Amino acid sequence: MSATVKGISKSDVQYDGAALRVAIVHARWNKTVIDALVAGAVAKLKESGVKESNIVVQSVPGSFELPLACSRYVRDRAYNSTRAHVQTSSNVTDLLSGLSFGAIPNSETPATAATVTMPNEPFDAVIAIGVLIKGSTMHFEYICDSVSHALMKIQLDTGVPVIFGVLTALTDDQALERAGLGRGEDKGHNHGEDWGLAAVEMGSHVRRWREGKFD
Ligand SMILES: Nc1c(NC[C@H](O)[C@H](O)[C@H](O)CO)[nH]c(=O)[nH]c1=O
Numbered sequence: 060m061s062a063t064v065k066g067i068s069k070s071d072v073q074y075d076g077a078a079l080r081v082a083i084v085h086a087r088w089n090k091t092v093i094d095a096l097v098a099g100a101v102a103k104l105k106e107s108g109v110k111e112s113n114i115v116v117q118s119v120p121g122s123f124e125l126p127l128a129c130s131r132y133v134r135d136r137a138y139n140s141t142r143a144h145v146q147t148s149s150n151v152t153d154l155l156s157g158l159s160f161g162a163i164p165n166s167e168t169p170a171t172a173a174t175v176t177m178p179n180e181p182f183d184a185v186i187a188i189g190v191l192i193k194g195s196t197m198h199f200e201y202i203c204d205s206v207s208h209a210l211m212k213i214q215l216d217t218g219v220p221v222i223f224g225v226l227t228a229l230t231d232d233q234a235l236e237r238a239g240l241g242r243g244e245d246k247g248h249n250h251g252e253d254w255g256l257a258a259v260e261m262g263s264h265v266r267r268w269r270e271g272k273f274d
């Protein structure tokens with residue numbers, strides 16, 4: 060039996076991630092697999108030159124929560140970059156940008172004279188990581204379908220790449236093998252690595268396209 064034809068081919072371009080900011084939003088269901096996938100993605104991001112300080116990792120309860128979280132990392136960051144306010148007396152650390160935030164000014168706590176608008180660099184790509192394993196009900200099907208469509212909508216609506224890192228496995232072994240943790244002779248391949256590389260490539264493409272470079 061010939062080897063499978065499946066799998067992604069290597070890009071003939073080595074994309075440089077040095078200037079990129081990437082968010083990884085991951086679910087917490089099926090932790091053993093999730094942890095391997097996240098580690099694989101982070102490893103390839105760093106190998107591609109993405110600075111550790113430019114990699115934000117955020118967890119959510121389950122895959123069903125991925126779209127809302129990803130939309131906030133994409134939409135708020137991209138559309139509300141002027142809303143970021145930094146006050147001298149910071150009391151809240153904003154995980155999104157690593158800046159210390161005072162309370163966002165409002166009628167009770169108006170912005171102080173020291174409030175400044177800080178550049179709030181948007182993320183170049185967001186990697187959504189989840190592991191769905193089929194159970195005995197239709198819950199699996201409904202989550203897989205709704206989450207995949209929602210993540211696609213976010214990226215098309217915003218133009219920010221949302222890498223689909225959601226495993227939709229029918230068995231534990233299918234999930235384990237796709238994280239390089241196969242229990243048989245063939246350990247499988249860690250798909251998280253592919254997602255890290257995809258984030259760097261797509262983030263680089265979007266930057267070039269934004270500059271009008273389509274060559
Ligand atoms: N069964 C799995 C879930 N289920 C939980 C949902 O994703 C969601 O958190 C809950 O319905 C509350 O809204 N999530 C996974 O990521 N993987 C599963 O296998």
Ligand SMILES: CC(=O)[C@@H](O)COP(=O)(O)O
Binds near residue numbers: 194196
């Ligand atoms: C993906 C799921 O939600 C699934 O694991 C839940 O299992 P069950 O269908 O047996 O409730």
